[in-house]
Amino acid sequence: MLQVENLTVYYQTLKGQVRALENASFTLANGEIMGLAGETGCGKTTLGHSLIRLAPPMVHIGGRVLLNGQELPLADMQKMDAYRFTDISIIPQYAMNALNPIRKIGQMTEELLRARKADVKAVTAELKDRLEMVKLPQEVLNMYPIELSGGMKQRMVMVLSTLLNPELLIADEITSALDVASQRAVAEMLVEFRNQHCCNSVIFITHDISILYQIADSILIMYAGQLAEKASTETIIRSPRHPYTRLLISALPEIGVRYSDKRLTGIPGKTPLLLNPPQGCRFRERCPLAFEKCAEVPPFIEIEPGHFAACWKETGSHA
Amino acid sequence: MLKLDHVSKIYKTGTFGGKELHAVNDVSFEIPDGEVVSLIGESGSGKSTIGKMILRLIGITRGTIELDGVNVGALKGSELKEYYRKVQGVFQDPFSSYNPIFKADRIFQVIHDEFYPHVDAHAWADRVEDALKDGGLNPEHVLHKYPHQLSGGQLQRFLIARALLLDIKFLVADEIISMLDASTRIDVLNLLADLKKRGLSILFITHDLSLANYISEQAVILYRGCTAERGITEKIFNQPLHPYTQMLIASVPRLDRKWDSEISVETKAAPLGAVNGCVYAARCPLAFERCKQRPPEVQVEPGHYVACWKVTEK
Amino acid sequence: MKALKQKNEFLYFALRNRKLQIGLGVILFFVLLAAFGPLLTDYGPFDYVNPTGPVPPSSKYWLGTTFFGQDVFTQVVMGLRATFMIAVLGGGIATLTGMLLGFLAGYRGGMLDEIINALTNIVLVIPTMAVLLIIAAYLQVRSLWMESILIGLTSWPWAARAIRAQTFSLRTRDFVDMARMSGESSFKIIFSEIAPNMMSYLVMTFILQFGGAVLNAATLDFIGLGPTNAISLGLIMQYAMMWGALQFGMWWWFVPPGLAVTLIVGALYSMNVGLDEVFNPKLREM
Numbered sequence: 001m002l003q004v005e006n007l008t009v010y011y012q013t014l015k016g017q018v019r020a021l022e023n024a025s026f027t028l029a030n031g032e033i034m035g036l037a038g039e040t041g042c043g044k045t046t047l048g049h050s051l052i053r054l055a056p057p058m059v060h061i062g063g064r065v066l067l068n069g070q071e072l073p074l075a076d077m078q079k080m081d082a083y084r085f086t087d088i089s090i091i092p093q094y095a096m097n098a099l100n101p102i103r104k105i106g107q108m109t110e111e112l113l114r115a116r117k118a119d120v121k122a123v124t125a126e127l128k129d130r131l132e133m134v135k136l137p138q139e140v141l142n143m144y145p146i147e148l149s150g151g152m153k154q155r156m157v158m159v160l161s162t163l164l165n166p167e168l169l170i171a172d173e174i175t176s177a178l179d180v181a182s183q184r185a186v187a188e189m190l191v192e193f194r195n196q197h198c199c200n201s202v203i204f205i206t207h208d209i210s211i212l213y214q215i216a217d218s219i220l221i222m223y224a225g226q227l228a229e230k231a232s233t234e235t236i237i238r239s240p241r242h243p244y245t246r247l248l249i250s251a252l253p254e255i256g257v258r259y260s261d262k263r264l265t266g267i268p269g270k271t272p273l274l275l276n277p278p279q280g281c282r283f284r285e286r287c288p289l290a291f292e293k294c295a296e297v298p299p300f301i302e303i304e305p306g307h308f309a310a311c312w313k314e315t316g317s318h319a
Numbered sequence: 320m321l322k323l324d325h326v327s328k329i330y331k332t333g334t335f336g337g338k339e340l341h342a343v344n345d346v347s348f349e350i351p352d353g354e355v356v357s358l359i360g361e362s363g364s365g366k367s368t369i370g371k372m373i374l375r376l377i378g379i380t381r382g383t384i385e386l387d388g389v390n391v392g393a394l395k396g397s398e399l400k401e402y403y404r405k406v407q408g409v410f411q412d413p414f415s416s417y418n419p420i421f422k423a424d425r426i427f428q429v430i431h432d433e434f435y436p437h438v439d440a441h442a443w444a445d446r447v448e449d450a451l452k453d454g455g456l457n458p459e460h461v462l463h464k465y466p467h468q469l470s471g472g473q474l475q476r477f478l479i480a481r482a483l484l485l486d487i488k489f490l491v492a493d494e495i496i497s498m499l500d501a502s503t504r505i506d507v508l509n510l511l512a513d514l515k516k517r518g519l520s521i522l523f524i525t526h527d528l529s530l531a532n533y534i535s536e537q538a539v540i541l542y543r544g545c546t547a548e549r550g551i552t553e554k555i556f557n558q559p560l561h562p563y564t565q566m567l568i569a570s571v572p573r574l575d576r577k578w579d580s581e582i583s584v585e586t587k588a589a590p591l592g593a594v595n596g597c598v599y600a601a602r603c604p605l606a607f608e609r610c611k612q613r614p615p616e617v618q619v620e621p622g623h624y625v626a627c628w629k630v631t632e633k
Numbered sequence: 634m635k636a637l638k639q640k641n642e643f644l645y646f647a648l649r650n651r652k653l654q655i656g657l658g659v660i661l662f663f664v665l666l667a668a669f670g671p672l673l674t675d676y677g678p679f680d681y682v683n684p685t686g687p688v689p690p691s692s693k694y695w696l697g698t699t700f701f702g703q704d705v706f707t708q709v710v711m712g713l714r715a716t717f718m719i720a721v722l723g724g725g726i727a728t729l730t731g732m733l734l735g736f737l738a739g740y741r742g743g744m745l746d747e748i749i750n751a752l753t754n755i756v757l758v759i760p761t762m763a764v765l766l767i768i769a770a771y772l773q774v775r776s777l778w779m780e781s782i783l784i785g786l787t788s789w790p791w792a793a794r795a796i797r798a799q800t801f802s803l804r805t806r807d808f809v810d811m812a813r814m815s816g817e818s819s820f821k822i823i824f825s826e827i828a829p830n831m832m833s834y835l836v837m838t839f840i841l842q843f844g845g846a847v848l849n850a851a852t853l854d855f856i857g858l859g860p861t862n863a864i865s866l867g868l869i870m871q872y873a874m875m876w877g878a879l880q881f882g883m884w885w886w887f888v889p890p891g892l893a894v895t896l897i898v899g900a901l902y903s904m905n906v907g908l909d910e911v912f913n914p915k916l917r918e919m
Contacts, residue, residue: 039500179361180526184570184578207501210572237574251505253533254574255556259512264533266509267502270470376810400816407814415807420829426811433816478811 001201002028002168007063009050018274020046022225023063025300026308028168033194033202035212035233038222039248041271045093047222048170048205050074052088067167085116089166089199093173096153099145105156106141112160123163130159133196134189151182155189162198169199173206187215209252213237218306221245224271224282227300231307242309243287281310289313321350321373321406321489321520326382328368328544342368344544344598345382347616348537350489355511355521357531357552359567360541366524369541370491373522374408375399386489404434407482408491412498413474417466423474424462426481434485446484454480455510472503479510490514493524508534528571532556537622540564543598546616550623560625562603597628605629646911653907659900663893667717670710678708678864687883697885700876708869709889715865716847716894719781723846726785728839731792736823738793739800749793757790765858775861784849791845792838799834803827833912837905844901851894866890 005025011018021043028034036044046058051074054060060075067087073079092098100108109127113120131138134155145153154174162169171190175183193199204216212219213233220230221242229242240246247267257264269286272278278285280295287294293312300310309315328343343365350356360366371377373384375391384391386406394402410416417423427447431438438446448458454476461473469477475495482490492511496504511521512534525531531538532552539549540563548561559565569579597603600610609628616624617631625631647653676682683694683702690697696705738749765783772779803809804827812822828835853859854867855874873879873887 039502180567180570184572187572188578208572209501210574213574214572214578248501249574251502252574253505253508253529255529255532255568255571257529257533258553259509259533263509263512264505266504266506268506271500371810374810374814376813403814403816408810410807410810412807416811418808418812418826418830426815429812429815429817 001030001032001068003066004051005064005066007047007050007065008061009046009054010059010061011046012057012059013275016275017059019277020058020225020274021050023297023300024227025063026220026227026230028201028203030200031194033191033204033215033217034230035209035216035219036203036205036222037207037209037212037219038228039207039271041224041274042222043225044205044222045172046225048090048172048203051168051203052084052090052170053077053080085161085166086164087166088168088170089161089164090170091157091161091172091174094177095157095161095174096145096150096177099153099157101145104142104144109141109160109163113163116164118164127159127163130163130198133192133198134159135185149182150178151185154178154182154186158186158189158193162193165198167200169193169202171202171204174204175206175208175211183211184214187211191215209237209249221248224277225274226282226297227308227310228283229307229309229311230300231304231309235307241303241307241314242311243289243313244283247288281312320352320387321522322385323347323349323369323373324383324385326369326372326384327380328365328372328377329380341544343372346539346541346544346546347382348539348546348549350520350522350537352488352520353515353518354537355515355523355535357535357538358522358524358541359526359528359531359538361526363543364541365544366541367493370408370493370522370524373491374406375402376408400433404485405487406489406491407485407487408493409475409478409482409495411494413471413478414466416478417474419466421465423464423466423469423477426477427484430481430484447480450480450483451477453483453514455506456480470503471499472507475499475507476510479507479514483514487519489520489522491522491524494526496530497525497527504530528556528567529573540567543594545598545613546624546626547599548623548625548627549616554620554623558623560619560623560630561599561627562605562629563599597626647908650907650911652903653911656900656902656904656907659896660904663713663897663900664717666710667713670713671707674704674707674710676704676707678711679703680707687881687886689883690885696889697883699872699886700878700883705869705886705889708864709866709893712864712866712869712890713893715777715860715863716850716867716897718777719784719850719865720843720846722778722781723784723788723850724839724842724844726782727789727842727846728792728835730785730789731796731838731842732828732835734789735793735796736800736828739797740804740819740823740827742801746797749797753790753793756787759787761787765853773861775859777860777863777865780850780853780860781846784846784853788842788845788849792842795838796831796834799831800827803830833908837908840901840905840908844898844905847894847898847901866894 007021007024009021011020024047036048038044050058051065054074055077065072065074072083099105110120113123128138131140136152136155140148140156148156175186178186190202190204194202204212206212216233218230218232219236221228221236221244223244229236229240229245236245237249240249251264251266253264267286272282272285281298284290284294298310298312298315300308301315302308303315324347326343326346327341330340330342332338332340346369348356358366358369368377372379373391375394379392391402417426431443435443451458451461456473456476461469461477466474496507499507508530511523515521523531523535535552537550538552538555540547540555540561542563547563548555548559555564556568559568572578596611597614600606603610607629614626614628614631616626618624619630681702682704683698686698686702687700688694688698694704694706696709698704734749734753738746768783809822809826812826850865851867851870854865855871857871859865859868859871869890870887873883878886
């Protein structure tokens, strides 16, 4: 359904270009919920946003994206407009704070639909069904954003973003600012949307891997702008192959694990600055398995059916 | 040890200050020497408020906080300054804890000028280096830099090193790792656990149950200013009794099992404003008549206290 | 190193900001004129140099002469000096008073804040003109100093309010809490933690007060409450009006001083907007 080929996006700054996303290649199947995870500066937000709004200071350096076989005019803001909201939709971070505080929600929805030249009557009927699905009362349309809780606002934004049944839904850290109960509700709702065909596939950007374990079909791990590993959720959590993924998973404290029983370790060092990133694999400096070949960028290739990794140590026999 | 005795923080709200907001509502617990106590709660639970009251950054409306028998709320002037030799805090956002126009190590200079003015520069530099090493930092890499040149993890360790310079007995750690990356979080957490072995007591404020479970001996679960459940961490996590604690543990995403679809997660918006009776009643699936009165804390087993009528009625 | 880079970053943008360049250029021009202008003329401002009375600008009298035959150029150039002096003094007094009261109110809060607020409101509400008229009635001789002080003591409320608001918001920042836990006194916190973080704000406040003082002085002079023993731009305009410059078409008498005031104040506001863009990265056009 979605094919990303060698997508490279940099940020233009005063001091030069920040190489935020380097040669990203992966595919998304119909109905797949893919978690896009990584730490600060890994490029997940860049990847997510470049699929829908590649605006300055982002610069499209190379690569292409195909949605159902059609190439997307990523760098052309105007042409992309035809796809936004109808084919590709995004729930940005802090979206719940982006609801216009002086507009009733129903009013805002209508304005949004009109701006998208959608059939307001037809969609409004659908809207009522959606509200029921996310367990929001119909009265919500008559309320102002301030009357809703954080979780309710988040669910409302989810309804709005998927109103026109987009093919691809990008969810950018939609659970990060919520309390634990709302997080679960929002995450489960996302799965429900996919199940009810309100959207086709989902890219769920987050730094919280445990939420991905609960709802994602597959997980794509990124590090410093490069793709590290992609596989089914079970594989990533239980049997990761990339050294970074392994170290990351083992650094996560779990309920049931106590310091006195088992002392966890983190990953020493820092993520490299991307203004002038190191050559080759960017995890090299912190990797316990690094060797000479790592000075070359390892290709992101399939080491097992459906399991991709970019690591010379892992792909040595296949390269 | 630090003791909170029926502590409350009440704000006056409303047009003419007629209404009251109980950010912290009659909370009592103790932090013994050399132990880590986790204060667990979500936003609006009052956990940060308690931290700030202990640090004397905001006033205590009712109740007392005592450090080794001395009333913290009554300290003034030089007594308060002495208090800061024993008690310090580290906050959530590493970058906003530093004055952006100065270098990061200025914080050590301030400690020198305020608390150790008689120590000469050379000896002080040695002390700073030792404190940095204790905090897991390499002095060469982190001195003479501006906050923006250091990472979040380094900045938090810097602040811990500052606290160590003062040779404190008690540290308030308010969500200190929630803004750090997963790979560095555990290192700072391990640092705290190591310091605990040296006799430091820590109030570990967090919303993340797995962190609390990892590091603390005791836990206090707060909901909207009131204690729901408290006691020895293992007992609480193995057998959570308060409906709120049960909901929390059921909703936290884990890596070892999926969410239990049997347990429903109530997501009704809790009403704002003052609540009479149990603060959790509006969201609680087990609420009944009695809950119109505020439930007292009852010991259900040694080292395990719950404030819930349903639990204590048995 | 980073603060140096940050200062350089500000300098980089400052030197390239159009509004700042224009504003600074205009002010510099007038400052140089005020400094060196008097050296270019042989006359005093009140000397009756032209026996024929008023004449339009010529090569001898660059800006012409007044009704009484005084050289307008000399008057304008000397008047500029007076205007700048009032602006620096008056603006300075207003800014300093505003800083003192604003910092105290913003940082301490509570009762002190209430008292200072009340004081600010009272001073704001008092009709400045009425007060000045009354004072003028009692003072036979008014000097530039008096005018500066009066302006300074009546225009600080705006600065105090603005500084209080900024201090309020900075006071809740974590690093201020850290400073409190380091045992720093309130005084030390205000001046070594909070004020340096507001430098850009304080500079802009001063610039606005400077401009405001120029306008205030010009207004006061124009209605006849100006200094009795000096010449300023406003006074020139007052004399021009009193002696029928408008009716007789002696444009060279009232246009130059009026233009000077307008240009100076306009330049100051332009600098202010430019500085805002320099200090606030979000406003910059990349």
